[in-house]
Amino acid sequence: MTIWLKVIRGRSSRWPVPSPEDRRVLAVWCPDWPAAAAAAAARLAPLHPVVVLHANRVVACSASARAAGIRRGLRRREAQARCPELHVAQADPDRDARAFEPVVAAVAATVPGVEVLRPGLLVLAARGAARYFGSEEVAAEQISDAVSAVGVGCRIGSADELSTAVLAARRAALVPAGEGAAFLAPLPVSELAIEPALAAPERVELVDLLHRLGLRRIGDFAALTPAEVASRFGADAIRAHRCARAEPERPPSADRPAPDLAVDYVCDPPIDRVDAAAFAGRLLAVRLHERLAAAVAACTRLLVVAETASGEQLSRIWRCAEPLTADSTADRVRWQLDGWLTHRALRNPDPDHDPDLDPTGSTIVGLRLEPVEVVAAAALQLGLWGGVGEEDERARRALVRVQGLLGGDSVRIGVLSGGRGPVERITLVPFGDERVPAADPALPWPGKLPQPAPAVVLGPQPAVELTAADGTGVWVCDRGLFTAEPARLRWGSKQWPVTGWAGPWPLDDRWWATPTEADAAPVEGSVRVQIQLDGDTRVLLLLGYAGTWHVEGLYE
Incomplete structure (x- = not known):
């Protein structure tokens, strides 16, 4: 198999500046897509209530589940209590992308130039569709009929800018030219962070801050001047402010720039399984980002092209709000190949029923990753391990x-x-x-306990022995004082001289408990003391009860 990689350093100077008519965008949004994909995978009836869980909380639910009182953020038990017949599925990005491919293919067959923002949301240039069908309204009807033909409901919106079109799609609105700012003004400012494909993760914190500042509507935020936003907030706030003002953004791609860098990779035999395609995609993603790093660039719009053994070429563009990393690129390649292979297998489950179909013709013999749009990597904040701040996400996944x-x-x-x-x-x-x-x-x-708190808190609290200079045990009398000055501390087979201490502090808490309850928690007659050991920088926090001292924590 031959694989091509092409990277561009920037836009060609021959590209004209797009006019407002050329920037018009159509957005196709499939509501509750994770729940719809889970229902399709389980072959459930259309009105069966479905929820998708992540970390035991609802992250998506169907309309019938919402009618039963289920909302995002509910715990699994509470959701099942509100709707006993509820179908519960776990979050699965691979399943969502695989199920979305027939929708993308249906829209692409109606209007070319489709870009996928995420499973459940895609955009395309409105100019060509409006000219071909006569108007944006007719184009929206044709696209809606094409999506309905594959058994999926959708909402379509259009506007001058991409982010405005996505918000319009959620309301099935076709915003007239030049009226994007007026359409956005009455919407809640939280709408700026509602779509993860367009907003960075820190956008939620920005929205919370705007709420506390009294800016509750998008129009209130848009009324600020760019200088006021840039001097007070970060780079993402500037992008959000441009979105609120419906100012020009980067439009869906209309032309493909000439290649600047290319890498060929030969692989044999042809790929016919998703796991093999994902492995090749992972290898390509790593090599692609090595080339991008050498060119001091990062990709924000990625074209995935696959060539089958029958000579057919499949292509799809993925657009991202943030520059792609090697891991996120590999994820999108895996999703796309999974959707292509699965969709083609479902469309022709039995090659004997179609004499013109070659059962080996759907295998992938070529794969290409092409950055359609890049940005300067100098503006990126790299993480500790060289990524673009994905350490927290990787830890969360683990x-x-x-x-x-x-x-x-x-x-x-x-x-x-x-x-x-x-x-x-x-x-x-x-x-x-x-x-x-x-x-x-x-x-x-x-x-x-006074500050600072111990650096280490021990679970099983080991018993230690605190003695005076003559070897007798040290305890606390009724007046809250030591019976003798501590001189040595024995912990197991080791012992240290005591050079200082603080306390003791008698505790009058948990007078009803016995010393064996609650993992040796403080009970009546308990006492705490801090002990400094000679020749050791550590200080021990001792908890005494029932005549025995225990190590509760360590100060380091």
């Missing part, structure tokens, strides 16, 4: 995978809680659940 293999309670994270000791001030909640502490940390909590 934790979710471990949680899926071992169960929901297998991965827990600590939440600051209220309490007097270090153990009580940590509440462990399952990863993905709402971070609700067991007690309010903002309350006064008189008698709590």
